[in-house]
Amino acid sequence: MKRTPHVKVEIAGLKPAxxxxxxxxxxxxxxxxxGSFIEHGHLKVNIQLDFGNSLVRCxxxxxxxxxxxxxxxxxxxxxxxxxxEPIIFKFGEExxxxxxxxxxxxxxxxxxxxxxxxxxxxxLSIPIKKLHPKFRTSEExxxxxxxxxxxxSTDEVIEEKPIEVDSRWEKLxxxxxxxxxKLNS
Numbered sequence: 803m804k805r806t807p808h809v810k811v812e813i814a815g816l817k818p819a820x821x822x823x824x825x826x827x828x829x830x831x832x833x834x835x836x837g838s839f840i841e842h843g844h845l846k847v848n849i850q851l852d853f854g855n856s857l858v859r860c861x862x863x864x865x866x867x868x869x870x871x872x873x874x875x876x877x878x879x880x881x882x883x884x885x886x887e888p889i890i891f892k893f894g895e896e897x898x899x900x901x902x903x904x905x906x907x908x909x910x911x912x913x914x915x916x917x918x919x920x921x922x923x924x925x926l927s928i929p930i931k932k933l934h935p936k937f938r939t940s941e942e943x944x945x946x947x948x949x950x951x952x953x954x955s956t957d958e959v960i961e962e963k964p965i966e967v968d969s970r971w972e973k974l975x976x977x978x979x980x981x982x983x984k985l986n987s
Contacts, residue, residue: 807831809847809920814912816853823849827866827920835921840928843868845883847920858891862916864923872934879934887923889916 807830811823825847832840845866852859865884872879887903891914894906907914 807834807917809849809916811849811851811914811916812912813853813858813914818854819852821851821853823851825849831917832921834917838921840868840870840924843924845924847916849916856893858914860889860891860914860916862887862889862920862923864920864927868924868928870928870932872937873932874937875934877934881928881932883924883927885923885927887919889919 807827809825809827809831811821827843827845827847829842832838832843843866845864845868848863850861850863863886867880867882869878870881871877890904891907892900892904893909893911895908897906897908897911899905
């Protein structure tokens with residue numbers, strides 16, 4: 803297993819066949835990306851590469867953990883990650899990205915650099931809401947789901963609770979009610 807900040811595979815001289823490559827990435831890898839919200843991590847990367855005459859099909863498997871900062875408590879914690887993502891490289895005259903999974907590379911290309919792809923895959927696999935495991939309880943999640951924030955349905959009858967109004971604002975509230983009744987008539 804190769805330990806390196808860059809995840810590159812040499813393709814010069816490869817014959818059409820299946821190849822497997824393994825890498826370990828750590829803090830040096832995340833240091834390649836300025837402004838990264840991930841600074842620490844230990845991950846294993848396995849790349850299955852099917853080299854053909856006109857294209858290279860790859861399956862990138864990543865497993866390990868990264869250190870994150872909890873959005874609620876600002877405590878750091880380790881988040882386990884495990885995923886597989888496909889990438890297809892097609893040979894062509896000029897390099898360009900066709901989609902998230904397909905990229906055209908030059909016939910003269912000697913290496914495939916997976917570093918940016920892997921970083922993007924890791925960044926996208928991190929939950930949007932980064933919560934420390936001590937805050938991840940099913941009770942808390944279900945209580946949040948029971949709160950109705952907005953409903954456009956007019957079929958439901960909603961009990962109106964009396965609103966306590968500061969006496970300083972009471973006259974404005976009455977003014978608002980008068981204007982609404984004029985508009986509705």
